[in-house]
Amino acid sequence: MASGKRRVVVVGTGLGGLLTGAFLARRGHPVTFLEAQSIIGGRFTHIDYQGFAIPTGAFHAFPGGVRGHLFRCLCKIGVHVSLVEPAPSVMVAVDGQRLPLHLDMTRSQSPVLRRLVGVNRRGPVTRSAARMLIAGLMGRDLPAAEGMRRIGGTEAGVRLLDRLTKFALSVPAEEASAVELLRSILSQRFGREGFLIHGSGSMIGRIRTAAESSGAEVRTAAPVRRIIVEGGHARGVEVEGGESLDAGWVIANAGVRRTLGMLGEHAPSRVVEQVATLRPACGFTHAVRSRNRLHEHLSIEIPLDLRHIDGIMPVSNLSRFLCPPEWHFALAYQWMDPAEDPEKQLEAGRRELLEHLGSGAEIMNTACYHSHNPTANIAQMIDQHGKSRPPAILPGIEGLFLVGHDVQGYGTAAELIGESCLRLWERLERA
Amino acid sequence: MAAGEAVRAGLLEHPPTVRAELCTGCTQCLLTCPAGTIERRGLKCEIIPEGCIRCGRCLTMCPNEAIREVNGPAPP
Numbered sequence: 001m002a003s004g005k006r007r008v009v010v011v012g013t014g015l016g017g018l019l020t021g022a023f024l025a026r027r028g029h030p031v032t033f034l035e036a037q038s039i040i041g042g043r044f045t046h047i048d049y050q051g052f053a054i055p056t057g058a059f060h061a062f063p064g065g066v067r068g069h070l071f072r073c074l075c076k077i078g079v080h081v082s083l084v085e086p087a088p089s090v091m092v093a094v095d096g097q098r099l100p101l102h103l104d105m106t107r108s109q110s111p112v113l114r115r116l117v118g119v120n121r122r123g124p125v126t127r128s129a130a131r132m133l134i135a136g137l138m139g140r141d142l143p144a145a146e147g148m149r150r151i152g153g154t155e156a157g158v159r160l161l162d163r164l165t166k167f168a169l170s171v172p173a174e175e176a177s178a179v180e181l182l183r184s185i186l187s188q189r190f191g192r193e194g195f196l197i198h199g200s201g202s203m204i205g206r207i208r209t210a211a212e213s214s215g216a217e218v219r220t221a222a223p224v225r226r227i228i229v230e231g232g233h234a235r236g237v238e239v240e241g242g243e244s245l246d247a248g249w250v251i252a253n254a255g256v257r258r259t260l261g262m263l264g265e266h267a268p269s270r271v272v273e274q275v276a277t278l279r280p281a282c283g284f285t286h287a288v289r290s291r292n293r294l295h296e297h298l299s300i301e302i303p304l305d306l307r308h309i310d311g312i313m314p315v316s317n318l319s320r321f322l323c324p325p326e327w328h329f330a331l332a333y334q335w336m337d338p339a340e341d342p343e344k345q346l347e348a349g350r351r352e353l354l355e356h357l358g359s360g361a362e363i364m365n366t367a368c369y370h371s372h373n374p375t376a377n378i379a380q381m382i383d384q385h386g387k388s389r390p391p392a393i394l395p396g397i398e399g400l401f402l403v404g405h406d407v408q409g410y411g412t413a414a415e416l417i418g419e420s421c422l423r424l425w426e427r428l429e430r431a
Numbered sequence: 432m433a434a435g436e437a438v439r440a441g442l443l444e445h446p447p448t449v450r451a452e453l454c455t456g457c458t459q460c461l462l463t464c465p466a467g468t469i470e471r472r473g474l475k476c477e478i479i480p481e482g483c484i485r486c487g488r489c490l491t492m493c494p495n496e497a498i499r500e501v502n503g504p505a506p507p
């Protein structure tokens with residue numbers, strides 16, 4: 001091994017783990033990926049089912065687009081992806097109309113939407129937002145819905161925000177933190193929502209190729225049971241079946257909860273307590289197909305008049321590679337209220353969705369995720385009122401770095417992972 | 432899209448079953464089963480043993496360790 005190079009074990013091949021492992025492999029470190037499942041990519045890939053690219057999580061959306069953090073990560077490891085950046089990012093469906101909404105904040109919103117949300121002038125809005133951020137820094141946060149009301153938003157505006165926080169963050173606006181939300185938006189200021197033309201799975205495949213061409217090894221069906229810690233330093237891991245692998249650095253991407261479990265008695269109690277207060281997230285993903293065109297636009301649709309469905313991605317309008325040519329294909333997201341009967345919500349959501357999409361539409365699959373169970377679908381434990389995610393580096397354990405959706409970082413969805421990866425990589429390069 | 436692949440049948444001794452208490456209904460097993468013998472029942476997935484070719488794919492696909500072989504060793 002060249003001097004200064006450390007043996008690296010990456011536990012989990014979610015987006016954060018794959019990106020970080022690929023980065024380190026390209027810097028000359030010998031890297032081994034250990035993945036519990038038989039496929040890689042975690043919640044950011046798709047399964048080919050009868051020719052339809054059905055996601056394990058992510059809807060092939062690439063938040064932040066070519067100006068975002070995730071795109072910068074890919075550039076650093078030499079991975080090329082093809083994106084479409086639909087403008088507007090969002091189409092709000094209300095009273096039979098479709099109103100455009102630009103999320104990148106670089107353009108002024110359409111007057112119609114201003115009327116809907118009731119937010120009319122930029123100056124006062126910016127001033128209120130700044131006041132909220134300052135209050136947040138002093139520990140006085142408030143729910144995003146309340147923040148919307150303070151900047152003069154109407155109830156329709158609050159409802160729209162609620163759909164957006166559910167769709168992007170898996171939390172209702174009444175529970176999302178206004179400050180966290182503002183910081184996420186600011187961190188993504190100039191990015192524009194992108195869409196992966198060849199699907200999330202193909203991007204994952206390219207990251208894998210980048211890692212392997214730099215000598216990394218990928219092992220699937222290899223669940224890690226334990227992270228070995230000696231003298232306050234992570235020394236390696238133990239795979240199910242008993243085999244141990246030595247490592248100078250362990251990159252943990254299996255979720256904070258699971259990682260703490262793998263650390264056993266070495267898990268810092270402060271972080272264990274912190275994670276115990278975070279609430280899990282849950283929801284449904286409906287995969288819909290039709291012989292008829294499902295949408296007339298390329299944007300994420302937010303159906304404001306519906307009660308259960310929060311957002312619909314018109315997949316086949318954005319790419320013809322993700323379903324058979326004779327079909328149209330869309331993915332719908334439904335937030336699940338953990339306090340209500342899940343089966344009833346599921347049925348209501350399905351019924352409502354089919355009605356909304358009109359004749360010819362059929363639901364081919366509904367996937368449910370919730371994170372009470374020991375699952376790869378770790379919670380999107382972010383932006384919940386008054387709660388913060390654990391850091392990438394656990395106190396008292398050297399050589400162990402956490403990456404993934406439930407560690408600190410800003411931006412929505414995969415953008416958050418990109419941002420936290422860039423920060424971690426800088427640190428690793430200095431080490 | 433995958434360009435076609437061979438599936439090895441008969442790798443398991445018995446058709447596996449889903450432990451409902453661990454299943455989150457993510458449907459990854461259903462989507463991956465080459466025999467199409469996994470069905471969703473409400474929020475959970477179930478394996479119809481008659482159609483099972485015992486390839487074991489669903490076992491290694493489940494993110495929640497909810498699938499095991501009948502009579503096989505229970506994961507710890």
Ligand SMILES: Cc1cc2nc3c(=O)[nH]c(=O)nc-3n(C[C@H](O)[C@H](O)[C@H](O)COP(=O)(O)OP(=O)(O)OC[C@H]3O[C@@H](n4cnc5c(N)ncnc54)[C@H](O)[C@@H]3O)c2cc1C
Pocket residue numbers: 011012013014015016017034035036037040041042043044057058059060061062063222223224225253254255258283284285369376377378403404405406412413414415417494
């Ligand atoms: C329904 C839904 C829709 C979404 N849509 C989008 C979207 O359109 N765009 C977007 O950018 N983001 C989206 N997201 C968020 C995005 O999917 C996540 O941010 C991202 O995939 C999380 O990556 P991660 O690095 O945290 O790893 P994860 O995806 O959580 O992967 C963790 C990996 O660790 C493995 N693992 C677990 N235990 C072990 C063990 N013991 N040993 C070895 N390996 C183990 C797991 O099998 C898994 O592969 C969505 C999420 C959901 C749930």
Ligand code: SF4
Pocket residue numbers: 443446447463464465466467468469478482483484485486487488489490
């Ligand atoms: S063992 Fe193979 S055929 Fe049987 S249910 Fe699982 S995936 Fe389907």
Ligand code: SF4
Pocket residue numbers: 449450453454455456457458459460461475476492493494495496497498
């Ligand atoms: S893969 Fe596992 S958790 Fe998902 S539906 Fe199948 S049995 Fe349930």
